Amino acid sequence: DVKVTQSSRYLVKRTGEKVFLECVQDMDHENMFWYRQDPGLGLRLIYFSYDVKMKEKGDIPEGYSVSREKKERFSLILESASTNQTSMYLCASSLRTGGVAKNIQYFGAGTRLSVL
C-alpha cells in the first residue's frame, strides 16, 4: 500500500513563527501536492511538484513556500505564520504517466495547524 506520512497531526504555533510541515511518501511517486482544507471552501491547492527541485504554484501560494530536495519528501513552509493560516493541511502524491498525472492521488492523514 502507498503510504503518505505527514510528520504532525496537530500543531499549535504563534503568529510570526516559521513553520515547517513535512510530508514523506514511500512509493517513488513523481508528483507531490500540498492542499489546505477549510469549511465551506473545500480543498485548495497551495503548491505542487512534478520532480525533485521543481515546484509550481497552485491557487493560493501567497504566504507559503515549498522545498523538494529529495523525491520522497515535500515540505511546506510558512515563513511567518498568521492567524488566517489556521487550517487543515493535506499532502498528496501520485505517479506521473506520459507527462500527465493520470493516476490516483494518495493522501496523508493531515496536519491541523492552529496559529494563535
Add this chain to the structure above:
Amino acid sequence: KQEVTQIPAALSVPEGENLVLNCSFTDSAIYNLQWFRQDPGKGLTSLLLIQSSQREQTSGRLNASLDKSSGRSTLYIAASQPGDSATYLCAVHSNQFYFGTGTSLTVIP
C-alpha cells in the same frame, strides 16, 4: 478556471437504501475524475478513479459514472450501511486538481 460543485451538501438516509451523490464541473477538458471518502479529522481515501475516456467504474457496492460532455459524475452507493457515513468528495483533474466541497452522508441504523 474549473469549478466543481457537489449537491446535496448533506444527506441522511436509513440503512439499506441505495443513494446517488452528484458532482458537476464546468470545463469538460479533463484527464480524470476521482471520488474520495473523508472521515472526520482524517485525510482522504481514494474510492474510484475514472479516466476521461471511461464511462464508469465499479468497486464493490460503489459505482461511479462520468458524462464528460455534460460535466457530470455520479457516485452510486448500493445498500448503504452506517459505516458508509462520511464526507464524499469528487476531484477533477484538468490543468491541476480541483475539488468539490463534498457531500456529508449519514446512514441511520
